[in-house]
Structures are given as structure tokens and as C-alpha cells.
Amino acid sequence: MTPAPRPGVLFDVDGTLLDTNYLQVLAWWRAFRDTGHDEVAMADCHRSIGIGSQELVTHLLGDDADDVDEVMAAKSRRYEPLRELVTPFPRVDDLLAACRDRGLAVVLATSGEESDLEWMVPAIGGEDVVDGTTCSADVESAKPAPDLMQTAVEAHGLDASRTVAVGDTVWDVRAARDAGLPCIALTCGGISRAELLEEGADEVYDDPADLLASLDDSLIGKLVRD
Template sequence: MPDDNRCGVLFDVDGTLIDTTYLHTVSWWEALRQADHQVPMASIHRAIGMGSDKLLDHLLGPERDRDGDGRLRDSHDALYAEYWERLTPLPRAVDLLRACAARGLRVVLATSAAEHEVAALRAALAADDVIDTVTSSADARESKPAPDILVAALDQSGLTAERVVFVGDSVWDVAAAGKLDIPCVGLACGGTSRAELAGAGAVAVYDDPAALLDGLGDSAIATLG
């Protein structure tokens, strides 16, 4: 059941807390290239943040033959896994999580990463002592920009949409939050511009977790509680 007395912050992880956006871009580019799909990296980058199903529709078209989608996902996963031991948090990302927890807020990783990737992301953050809840792609029927993963994060953490803020790095994050009327703070460290994030509906945009931490007292997060 929801705990109406608690507030929290939902965080996207890839590109928001950990510097993975371009690793995913390169991994998808190579997986697509191996299958004879020539897709510019810039196009792939702009689709990162969607689930793999919607990403492939976006890049290859919804009318394509989907028989090869499983192989494309497997290729991406294998290529991306080569980076797992080198995953690096973005500037002061862990400090931001700890600062939110110190304010009495529940810290929720609302990630749609596959379950086998979540362990690598958590290991890179090394902040399990302040993390309340972690989701994965298995918790959502539809990927972003559908809001399913945020609904799952709310359900699992006992929080309500009225008492949370979402922090993400892509227009797909902002769109998903908007469908639940959750304020979304945008971070430009995933490679999406401040103007694009603001134009998509982000209530504020910061360069990276360090900038949000520096401005935490004046941010939407400070209004929780």
C-alpha cells in the first residue's frame, strides 16, 4: 500500500547516474552493422532511453520483419557486457543519492535495464545502503516513453505520483513522467540538450548530478516533504 507520509525521488540510471548512453549507442550501432543495418550513430543516440522493442521500431521502422530482433538484442547485450567492469558513475551521482536519502526521501532506481544488467549498474554505484527500491525491464509491459516502469517503481516503493520527482536524461524520460503528472528534472549528461529536455516538459534542467546536487536546495526535490 502507498505510504502517504513518505516522499521520494525516482532516478533513471543509464545516462542519468552512470555514464552509459554512448556505450549503448556504440553497442547498438555494432549490433545493427553486423546484421547489415546501416544506421547513423546520431540516430541511435537519440533513441537511447526507449526499450529495445521501441528503439528498433524507431530505427528500422514498425513494418520490418521482426524475426531478427532477438538476435539484435542478444548482440547488443553481448557487446555492452564488455563494458560492465568499467562502468563509471557520472560526477557526484552517488553523493546525490546520499543527499536525497539524508533528507528523508526514498531513493528509487526506476530503471528499465534488463535484470542481468541491473547488478552491474548497482555495483558501479555502490550505494545500496541508501537505495530503497530498484526496478528492471521485467517490471514493465511497455518501455518508455510509456510510463509502466514508473508505475512499477511507485508500486514497489509504496510512493504516490503526487509525492515524487523523477530525474532522467532523455526526452523519453520526460514523456513517461508527464503521463503520470510527475515533475521530471532533466540532466544533460546523457547527451540530450538542455533545450530539448526543457522543450519536452522538464521542470528544470541541470548539466549533471553534480550540478543538481549543488542546486538541490532550490530544486523541485527540495519541495518534497
């Protein structure tokens, strides 16, 4: 017998659970310069974080860019030595555990690569509380397309009517909206509250600790009450 769909929370990782966005910006900026694209500014990179890697390159260079793979490879090389600087935001592990304790499935939905999950999950202390993961390898189009979130819901047996997405960029909000999911946004990734609300975020908090402090009054708490 197929188990009944579960209520759940889809968490983005970069910039939402891990304080990585500005490290990602530096790696992308260096990668673009390594491949001859000096016109791409750090601000351009920052405002594109949250998009899948291939989509990020074409977003900044145009759909006719002929060196997408080279830029992506350069970014991987540049980011590798920065990984030792990655830290989780305060109380991330407590937030995930609190969601799980309330009977909610905890699923990571990241535009990152499958190999990234090997270090991301331990970094957030999620080995015992994460029910599943979905990454760019599982979909044809990463964020801002809704595919990642739709696939996460289907693959992990979630009830779409009782699932909330949590992210930190306008791309996360857009993907959630197009997937038909409510979205909680966090400003710890460097995007302003006003922009996140304008894009359609249902609630905005400062960071995981702020969301945890208001968890029972948030959309996540509403999942439990309903």
C-alpha cells in the same frame, strides 16, 4: 497496517547516474551493422537511447521488423566488453545519500534488464541508499510509455503527488509527464537543455553534481519543504 505512501525520487540510471550513453550508442550501432542494418547511424542510436531495448529496435527499424531479438542479442554481446569502461558521474553517491538523508525514498527506474541491476547498483554506490528498483522486466511497455514510472511508484509505496523523476533523455521526460510526475532532466546524457525543456522537463541541470549543489532549491528540495 499499510504504511503511508512516502515521498520519493525515481532515478533513471543510464546517462543519468552512470556515464554510459555513448558506450550504449557504440554497442547498438555495432549490433545494427552485425545484423545487416548499415543504414542506422550512430546519431540515430544516440537519439533513441532511453527507450527500452525492444522498443528501440522497432523505433529505428519499424514495427514490422522481423529480427528484433537478433539485434537485441547482438547488442548484448557488443556491450558486454564495454562494461569495464562504465563509470558513475561525479558525486552520484552523494546525491543519492542526500536524498535519503532528507527522508526521501530513492528508487531506480531503468529500462535496462533485471540482470543489469546486479552491476549498476554497486557501480553507483547505491547498496546502502537505494530503497528499490524497477526495470523493464516489471512492465509490459518500457519507456517512453509511463508504465515503468507508474509501476515504480506503486510497487515501492510512493506518494505520486510527492515524487519527482530524474532522467537525461526526452524519453524520460515524456514518460514522467505521461505518468503525472514532475521531471528533473540532466544534460550529461548528451541531450540539450533546449530539447529537454521543450519536451516538458520542469528543471534542467548539467549532471548529478550540479543537481546536488542546488538540491534544496530544486523540485526535490520542495518535496521536503512540503
